[in-house]
Amino acid sequence: MSKELIRLRNICMAFDDELVLNNINLYINDKEFLTLLGPSGCGKTTTLRMIGGFTTPTSGDVLFDGVRINDVPPHQRQINTVFQKYALFPHLNVFENIAFGLRMQRRPDPSDPRKKLKIPEEEIRERVMEMLEIISLKGFENRRPDALSGGQQQRVAIARALVNKPKVLLLDEPLGALDLKLRKDMQIELKRIQQQVGITFIYVTHDQEEALTMSDTIVVMDKGSIQQIGTPEDIYNEPKNAFVADFIGESNIIDGIMVQDKLVQMYGRKFPCLDGGFAPNEPVDVVIRPEDIDIVPVEQGQLTGTVTSVTFKGMQYDIIVDFKGFKWLIQTTDHSPEGARIGIKIDPDGIHVMKKSQYSGMFGDYSSFSDEYDELDDAGLEPDEEESGDEE
Ligand SMILES: Nc1ncnc2c1ncn2[C@@H]1O[C@H](COP(=O)(O)OP(=O)(O)OP(=O)(O)O)[C@@H](O)[C@H]1O
Numbered sequence: 001m002s003k004e005l006i007r008l009r010n011i012c013m014a015f016d017d018e019l020v021l022n023n024i025n026l027y028i029n030d031k032e033f034l035t036l037l038g039p040s041g042c043g044k045t046t047t048l049r050m051i052g053g054f055t056t057p058t059s060g061d062v063l064f065d066g067v068r069i070n071d072v073p074p075h076q077r078q079i080n081t082v083f084q085k086y087a088l089f090p091h092l093n094v095f096e097n098i099a100f101g102l103r104m105q106r107r108p109d110p111s112d113p114r115k116k117l118k119i120p121e122e123e124i125r126e127r128v129m130e131m132l133e134i135i136s137l138k139g140f141e142n143r144r145p146d147a148l149s150g151g152q153q154q155r156v157a158i159a160r161a162l163v164n165k166p167k168v169l170l171l172d173e174p175l176g177a178l179d180l181k182l183r184k185d186m187q188i189e190l191k192r193i194q195q196q197v198g199i200t201f202i203y204v205t206h207d208q209e210e211a212l213t214m215s216d217t218i219v220v221m222d223k224g225s226i227q228q229i230g231t232p233e234d235i236y237n238e239p240k241n242a243f244v245a246d247f248i249g250e251s252n253i254i255d256g257i258m259v260q261d262k263l264v265q266m267y268g269r270k271f272p273c274l275d276g277g278f279a280p281n282e283p284v285d286v287v288i289r290p291e292d293i294d295i296v297p298v299e300q301g302q303l304t305g306t307v308t309s310v311t312f313k314g315m316q317y318d319i320i321v322d323f324k325g326f327k328w329l330i331q332t333t334d335h336s337p338e339g340a341r342i343g344i345k346i347d348p349d350g351i352h353v354m355k356k357s358q359y360s361g362m363f364g365d366y367s368s369f370s371d372e373y374d375e376l377d378d379a380g381l382e383p384d385e386e387e388s389g390d391e392e
């Protein structure tokens with residue numbers, strides 16, 4: 001299960017003078033579902049194209065099974081690709097679309113290696129039918145692509161890539177063209193297909209929820225560099241820096257000082273936490289997820305603030321709370337009206353402390369959610385400071 005299959009070693013890629021991949025180091029295990037996640041232009045497609053053999057790195061190595069393959073052309077790699085625009089052949093039915101690659105293939109004649117043989121019709125039929133079973137489209141063999149839904153077409157595109165039995169399937173935003181409901185169904189479907197056929201999937205998306213749903217491993221990228229590699233749980237619970245914390249889920253990111261192990265100071269007040277390993281009084285970024293904050297009566301709060309907006313979300317309320325001019329998002333099932341003064345409590349395991357980075361100060365303030373309430377908040381600033389100062 002955990003055998004290394006592909007490795008990218010010190011990969012740099014420059015177009016003209018612009019460095020679009022900056023020292024990428026990454027390994028991908030056999031049968032792993034790995035996702036490259038990041039904003040538009042961060043280098044996801046370029047990385048994928050390098051693995052597929054469509055681009056050669058400016059420097060660094062691509063290894064497959066320990067062998068350097070920088071100069072091996074795409075069709076000689078045991079790798080297949082599904083693109084976002086998965087053009088099926090419109091004049092061929094589903095069966096022939098999937099069979100197409102097999103009909104093109106020639107393999108050496110065992111009795112005379114100089115001769116090449118077609119794949120026998122019987123084997124083609126068997127392998128296409130097996131694929132139809134896997135993608136749950138048995139009985140659709142004779143349909144033309146234009147008589148299929150978007151999701152069905154996408155599954156045919158995947159079957160077409162899988163029928164050649166590659167060791168690795170590369171998928172570049174394959175669900176981008178589908179509407180939200182279908183995307184969600186296809187995410188689960190893709191994960192199931194990957195587990196059933198037992199091959200490595202390398203998946204590209206800029207949708208963090210999609211990445212969290214499907215992946216064994218997520219690689220978060222920004223500006224041509226890897227920001228973090230980990231399981232979905234790692235990436236969500238232990239983001240490495242403010243970029244990752246902001247990109248994956250909702251995060252309040254507050255300036256703090258790590259007084260000592262397991263004690264972080266924010267707003268001049270000390271909060272017990274679980275993190276350690278920082279220098280005494282090291283400036284840090286503190287992540288607090290909106291769902292990890294408890295609303296309590298003002299006199300019991302570690303901090304007190306003013307509710308500046310409330311949005312009903314069905315399962316919970318999203319409320320924006322002003323703490324001395326910095327606005328937090330809190331998700332709660334308790335209703336607090338706009339203008340209310342509230343206290344909050346955060347358990348030690350709801351606090352995550354990160355090193356300062358180039359992204360410090362750029363993310364994690366929800367002010368833009370409730371600009372219209374700014375003036376109201378300023379009026380309440382002074383008493384707030386006094387009240388929250390007597391808690392330590
Ligand atoms: N052939 C090329 N020539 C010049 N610049 C390129 C070329 N291909 C990609 N780039 C640049 O490299 C950077 C990374 O592009 P890439 O396509 O890998 O991004 P991406 O993460 O896939 O983005 P998206 O989510 O928008 O698809 C971009 O700044 C892009 O403009």
Ligand SMILES: [Mg+2]
Pocket residue numbers: 044045046
């Ligand atoms: Mg791309």
